[in-house]
Amino acid sequence: MNIEFKKHLLAHNTFGIDSIAEEFAQIQTEDELMEVLQYANKNQTALHVMGGGSNILFVHDMKGIVLLNQLKGMQIAYEDKEVVHVKCMSGEVWHECVLWSVAHHVGGIENLSLIPGTIGAAPIQNIGAYGVELKDVFVELEAIHLHTLEKKIFTNQECAFAYRDSIFKTKEKGNYFILSVTMALSKQPICKTTYGTIQQELNEMQVDAVSIKSVSDAVIRIRRSKLPNPAEIGNAGSFFKNPEITTAHYEQLKNTYEDMPSFDTVNGKKIPAAWLIEKCGWKGYREGDFGVHNKQALVLVNYNHAKGSDILSLSEKIISSVQEKFSIQLEREVNIW
Numbered sequence: 001m002n003i004e005f006k007k008h009l010l011a012h013n014t015f016g017i018d019s020i021a022e023e024f025a026q027i028q029t030e031d032e033l034m035e036v037l038q039y040a041n042k043n044q045t046a047l048h049v050m051g052g053g054s055n056i057l058f059v060h061d062m063k064g065i066v067l068l069n070q071l072k073g074m075q076i077a078y079e080d081k082e083v084v085h086v087k088c089m090s091g092e093v094w095h096e097c098v099l100w101s102v103a104h105h106v107g108g109i110e111n112l113s114l115i116p117g118t119i120g121a122a123p124i125q126n127i128g129a130y131g132v133e134l135k136d137v138f139v140e141l142e143a144i145h146l147h148t149l150e151k152k153i154f155t156n157q158e159c160a161f162a163y164r165d166s167i168f169k170t171k172e173k174g175n176y177f178i179l180s181v182t183m184a185l186s187k188q189p190i191c192k193t194t195y196g197t198i199q200q201e202l203n204e205m206q207v208d209a210v211s212i213k214s215v216s217d218a219v220i221r222i223r224r225s226k227l228p229n230p231a232e233i234g235n236a237g238s239f240f241k242n243p244e245i246t247t248a249h250y251e252q253l254k255n256t257y258e259d260m261p262s263f264d265t266v267n268g269k270k271i272p273a274a275w276l277i278e279k280c281g282w283k284g285y286r287e288g289d290f291g292v293h294n295k296q297a298l299v300l301v302n303y304n305h306a307k308g309s310d311i312l313s314l315s316e317k318i319i320s321s322v323q324e325k326f327s328i329q330l331e332r333e334v335n336i337w
């Protein structure tokens, strides 16, 4: 086990914030993981599990150990005429697994192309994009309890997946290290092209016969044109979740804001947070090295040397102004550390 002290985390988070970890360990094998967990338990040290750092905003230096997950490997766990169950180790890069599925003509995750980060983080917030969520293909995951070191299988139902949510953000928050995730991919995939501008992009690409490869390519093209590349401008994708409001609240707002977009949900209406933020005048806002992206109001950005606390307080101002104007409480999607 190799523990590094006072490790700079600048290169390990897409926001590009230079937090310093008191202790830092990278693990490539399950044995190395066990050593770090035992070490943390013995010394009663806080342990923070990280993958690609694409959904974290550091607001201070990290006490305890930051554990960087690099458990690699993929295998087919089950296969029949219709489906393939792929078991991916949690340190695998999510998009690499999408590319694997496309190359092997098994569908279900092509709409989730180019989401940054690791397989192990995907269930935490039930990653989603373009009408698909991880839960749609999720079979089970294996996790290890950080303190008892007991292993446990969580089924789809046990993960309690919801919109950008799972049991690992609520009841079991910070309790488990996810070791692997198994997904069911279809050998006769039905491509989902109706969400967002996928169909329009396919038309522009002059695709006649839609395939999982063309859908993946279309999603990649759309994302590249819409979202800032973290390699160029620090960000963690959508900073806020799209809020859900009651139908009565929606009807009331609609009297004033006729152009307010919405999506039906089981309990009411979902309103795009980007629209609310833009209506409050934040789109393109910049203060020194931090601000709100000028093309995508949902994305807060670090232009150069912003502090995490600056970005957090900007998010607080945005939450207050949306609350004041629309009586809607925005919730952060990004994990604040």
Ligand SMILES: Cc1cc2nc3c(=O)[nH]c(=O)nc-3n(C[C@H](O)[C@H](O)[C@H](O)COP(=O)(O)OP(=O)(O)OC[C@H]3O[C@@H](n4cnc5c(N)ncnc54)[C@H](O)[C@@H]3O)c2cc1C
Pocket (backbone or CB within 6 Å): 014, 048, 049, 050, 051, 052, 053, 054, 055, 056, 069, 090, 115, 116, 117, 118, 119, 120, 121, 122, 124, 125, 126, 127, 128, 129, 176, 177, 178, 179, 227, 228, 229, 230, 235, 236, 237, 238, 335
């Ligand atoms: C440009 C950009 C676009 C994005 N687009 C989307 C999108 O379309 N849809 C979407 O859902 N998300 C999106 N995201 C957010 C992000 O990519 C996902 O949340 C991703 O799953 C995070 O993976 P990660 O490995 O970087 O996790 P990290 O940021 O390292 O960690 C995130 C959380 O997961 C926990 N975690 C990580 N690995 C494990 C593990 N093995 N066991 C237990 N806990 C773990 C961490 O403790 C932390 O709480 C985007 C981010 C960026 C930067």
